[in-house]
């Protein structure tokens with residue numbers, strides 16, 4: 001990584017010593033509940049990495065609230081409270097949703113009065129029908145496959161305190177937007193937005209998704225490792241698809257494993273690895289914090305933005 005000039009490079013050991021009083025640690029019960037996000041989550045990571053991380057986020061939240069208040073005083077009017085938005089970026093299959101769900105759970109437990117919601121930008125992908133019409137089904141995840149204007153309008157509405165905002169739901173099983181199914185966002189205090197594209201700079205827009213973020217995290221790992229996690233998850237998806245004819249992977253699930261894995265390796269190379277190199281990795285240096293993972297998802301280093 002050569003963009004480190006702008007970042008403090010912190011080893012896991014040093015990072016874990018950054019936790020000070022102020023954010024209460026979690027009880028054993030709470031830690032066990034966190035396990036339910038993903039059975040493979042290491043509770044050591046929660047203690048060593050995520051507790052200091054939530055402490056750092058708390059520092060940003062306090063600064064944010066103080067600035068909002070001062071701006072209101074400056075204008076001599078009461079500014080409507082605006083949620084604090086956290087972006088979680090990184091490659092396909094690097095573990096963004098697991099990180100985001102873990103953070104959601106930890107933030108809601110640590111800040112008991114704050115309402116913390118989570119969305120993924122998958123819901124802003126164009127439906128398969130539109131991708132087919134535009135002949136870009138093999139570009140899913142690339143900038144042109146998302147309705148960025150819709151995502152920007154949504155973030156603008158959340159920041160302005162609008163209530164009952166509906167966003168489309170995406171299914172990895174059907175590999176498409178689910179018709180007439182929505183998630184509702186109800187005036188959160190903290191909103192986590194997870195997706196490969198959250199730190200990207202769209203070509204034709206005047207504002208960026210990241211303009212709405214008050215804190216951002218990039219989940220990082222070497223490409224070969226991410227590919228292996230992608231293939232592991234693909235196999236888990238195949239196991240689920242065996243009995244389900246509506247599943248996109250039904251035929252692969254019931255055919256030779258070798259063939260299915262060759263298909264997945266091809267998709268990784270032609271779609272996700274290319275997307276990572278061209279459009280995702282270049283956004284890494286925009287994050288406030290980079291979590292670097294090594295084998296078995298263990299976080300070994302943290303990069304924290306200096307200024």
Ligand SMILES: Nc1ncnc2c1ncn2[C@@H]1O[C@H](COP(=O)(O)OP(=O)(O)OP(=O)(O)O)[C@@H](O)[C@H]1O
Pocket residue numbers: 038040041042090091092093094095096097098099196229230232233296297
């Ligand atoms: N901390 C972790 N410990 C163990 N396994 C993990 C961890 N984080 C993620 N995984 C596993 O890695 C795979 C990818 O994780 P996840 O679905 O969170 O990735 P993602 O970045 O959100 O992917 P996508 O962009 O495709 O939605 C999953 O199989 C998940 O179970």
Ligand SMILES: CC(C)(CO)[C@@H](O)C(=O)NCCC(=O)O
Pocket residue numbers: 092122140141142196267271272
């Ligand atoms: C939905 C995305 C883009 C991101 O979560 C990804 O999971 C995806 O489907 N990528 C397209 C190539 C593939 O099938 O892996």
